[in-house]
Amino acid sequence: MHLVLVSPTSYAESFPIGLAYLAANLRPADTAEVLDAGALGLDVRQTAERVLAAKPRVVGMSYMTYQAEWCYELSKRLKEAAGNLVIVHGGIHASVLPDDALAHGADCVVIGEGEETLVEALDRVRAGQGFGGIAGLCFKQPGTQDVVTTMPRPLIKDLDKLAPPRWDAFDLKLYHETIHVVPGAALPIMASRGCAFNCSFCSSLWKQKVRYRTLDNVMAELKGDITRHGIRKYHFYDDNLLINLKFTEALCRRILDEGLNIEWCCEARVGDINRNPAVLDLLAEAGCKGIEIGVESLDETVLEKTNKRQTTDDSFQAFEHLRRSGVQPIVLLMTCNIGETIAGHHRQNRGLTRMTGRHSVFWGQYATPFPGSKFHDDAKQDGLVLAERWSDYVTRQMNFVPNSLLNDVPVRNRRWLNPLDRLFCRVALSRAARVTHLPPDIGVSAPTVYPLIDGTRTVRAIADEFVRVRGTPPKTTLQEVVKVIIALAQLGLIGSAAPDGQTKPYGLAWLLGLAFTQLRRYIACIQTAVSRKT
Numbered sequence: 001m002h003l004v005l006v007s008p009t010s011y012a013e014s015f016p017i018g019l020a021y022l023a024a025n026l027r028p029a030d031t032a033e034v035l036d037a038g039a040l041g042l043d044v045r046q047t048a049e050r051v052l053a054a055k056p057r058v059v060g061m062s063y064m065t066y067q068a069e070w071c072y073e074l075s076k077r078l079k080e081a082a083g084n085l086v087i088v089h090g091g092i093h094a095s096v097l098p099d100d101a102l103a104h105g106a107d108c109v110v111i112g113e114g115e116e117t118l119v120e121a122l123d124r125v126r127a128g129q130g131f132g133g134i135a136g137l138c139f140k141q142p143g144t145q146d147v148v149t150t151m152p153r154p155l156i157k158d159l160d161k162l163a164p165p166r167w168d169a170f171d172l173k174l175y176h177e178t179i180h181v182v183p184g185a186a187l188p189i190m191a192s193r194g195c196a197f198n199c200s201f202c203s204s205l206w207k208q209k210v211r212y213r214t215l216d217n218v219m220a221e222l223k224g225d226i227t228r229h230g231i232r233k234y235h236f237y238d239d240n241l242l243i244n245l246k247f248t249e250a251l252c253r254r255i256l257d258e259g260l261n262i263e264w265c266c267e268a269r270v271g272d273i274n275r276n277p278a279v280l281d282l283l284a285e286a287g288c289k290g291i292e293i294g295v296e297s298l299d300e301t302v303l304e305k306t307n308k309r310q311t312t313d314d315s316f317q318a319f320e321h322l323r324r325s326g327v328q329p330i331v332l333l334m335t336c337n338i339g340e341t342i343a344g345h346h347r348q349n350r351g352l353t354r355m356t357g358r359h360s361v362f363w364g365q366y367a368t369p370f371p372g373s374k375f376h377d378d379a380k381q382d383g384l385v386l387a388e389r390w391s392d393y394v395t396r397q398m399n400f401v402p403n404s405l406l407n408d409v410p411v412r413n414r415r416w417l418n419p420l421d422r423l424f425c426r427v428a429l430s431r432a433a434r435v436t437h438l439p440p441d442i443g444v445s446a447p448t449v450y451p452l453i454d455g456t457r458t459v460r461a462i463a464d465e466f467v468r469v470r471g472t473p474p475k476t477t478l479q480e481v482v483k484v485i486i487a488l489a490q491l492g493l494i495g496s497a498a499p500d501g502q503t504k505p506y507g508l509a510w511l512l513g514l515a516f517t518q519l520r521r522y523i524a525c526i527q528t529a530v531s532r533k534t
């Protein structure tokens with residue numbers, strides 16, 4: 001039986017490793033091809049045509065929340081064109097909201113880990129039978145609209161049983177996934193599945209439990225990839241590669257002993273980096289070039305609300321340890337999280353300046369209440385949810401503003417913004433515009449917001465005033481006002497009327513630091529250009 005596995009439109013050039021695993025773990029009687037519409041730049045119509053041309057019996061789709069509507073549209077088109085096709089949805093969004101998927105063209109939804117469930121579902125299709133009794137499925141009872149959810153599928157105990165991801169099903173030339181610090185073709189790999197924590201903003205399917213592959217199994221995959229594809233750069237997609245330091249150490253030793261000569265990046269929690277910083281030297285020796293660290297926030301109140309179970313000091317220490325060992329720290333931050341305030345943003349800016357040695361305004365990815373997370377459950381009571389449709393659920397766009405920020409009352413630290421202040425605000429806001437998809441000139445800017453700050457109006461009231469006076473759309477106006485407030489807070493140009501809300505504007509040291517950082521960057525660019533020429 002032939003199966004087409006579709007990866008939908010995407011704005012990141014990354015491999016859908018879930019589909020690569022599914023394609024690799026079918027029965028020999030079944031064949032699968034992967035159609036990555038994102039990598040190929042196909043729209044829904046073109047994707048439907050390509051799927052139908054392949055004449056499959058079953059079509060599988062894997063999607064995150066922001067890709068859901070695209071997959072719903074594809075399912076509708078496929079159903080219209082070929083009513084007998086069996087359409088299976090899976091991945092994070094469908095697993096969390098299977099009813100939504102079933103209402104939009106899916107015949108069945110695989111909830112959670114998919115390799116075993118898909119094989120069993122295909123067996124039923126082959127035998128012309130229904131899906132009843134297969135663990136980890138959700139489907140509509142044939143002939144009725146009743147939705148059946150079967151018992152949860154136990155997690156695969158022995159990950160070594162799984163065949164490694166089938167990269168030969170992909171046109172590797174289409175992917176330019178950077179591993180953040182080393183340019184060039186890189187493949188993803190996972191040595192473990194799951195995470196031992198339970199952060200409020202995370203909607204991962206495999207929280208609170210970690211399963212490992214054996215080192216022999218991981219090494220066999222790496223060697224196989226090197227032989228087959230000649231790729232020596234890897235991105236470990238594990239939620240936290242340093243959670244079990246004994247495992248990490250042993251992995252590094254094997255990479256070194258067997259002379260793999262690879263370069264790689266991974267993700268880790270700051271607490272695990274601090275547990276034994278000496279291990280970082282071994283990681284660096286084994287080719288680790290960068291580690292993504294979820295700093296999330298440098299405001300203790302915000303951190304506490306995320307249940308991240310780490311402190312700002314943990315982040316400072318981890319950053320230092322990484323810097324010392326030569327592994328590049330890749331800092332992940334969130335903006336607009338529950339508990340954020342004007343004074344908190346100011347503190348965070350000072351903390352990050354201290355940590356990174358860069359004098360700048362820092363913008364993270366916007367905190368987004370993904371379905372399946374505790375944040376999603378709390379969002380409506382703790383703030384304003386701006387996301388309106390599934391395609392909004394991307395972190396480069398402001399999807400949520402916490403009440404803590406909306407109800408904060410900004411206070412001006414200067415009478416008027418001087419030309420230098422305006423320049424810094426523009427720099428800060430253009431930086432924000434780069435991480436969002438709003439054009440930088442869409443609404444208001446710092447000099448027009450500043451006069452409205454009178455020490456009595458809340459952030460929400462300032463945005464309302466703008467809408468009233470200028471007649472601009474409420475949502476985009478609020479987004480712009482919040483961005484301006486954050487930039488002003490970080491630069492210390494505003495404080496807050498709340499107790500302990502005082503802040504201090506940037507001073508000479510800040511300016512000199514900024515100039516020095518810029519100078520260093522220019523010199524580094526010139527050095528790179530010169531070394532490329534020679």
Ligand code: B12
Pocket residue numbers: 009010011012013014015016017018019021022059060061062063064065066088089090091092093110112113114115118201202203204205206237238239365370371393394395396
């Ligand atoms: C690695 C990773 C990335 C990588 C690669 C993403 C990719 N192409 O897969 C990078 C860094 C590029 C990335 C980017 C983003 N990510 Co990300 N990412 C992850 C992470 C850490 C692991 C995902 C993974 O690879 N898992 C391993 C594979 C094997 O599992 P899987 O894909 O879930 O597939 C299994 C099952 O789900 C099932 N299955 C999946 N699909 C199907 C289909 C069928 C037919 C069947 C039968 C079964 C099935 O079977 C598979 C095998 O068991 C998760 C967190 C997590 N722990 O899940 C977040 C996560 C998936 N990312 C998330 C988000 C939001 C994003 C971004 C949208 C963020 C942004 N910038 O806005 C971008 C989008 C990029 C894109 N490609 O479009 C969210 C998704 C939440 C949601 N509901 O949408 C997660 C859950 C993190 C979170 N915040 O909670 N991400």
Ligand code: SF4
Pocket residue numbers: 195196197198199202203204207239240269294
């Ligand atoms: S954010 Fe990271 S540490 Fe927190 S639960 Fe998700 S995967 Fe685990």
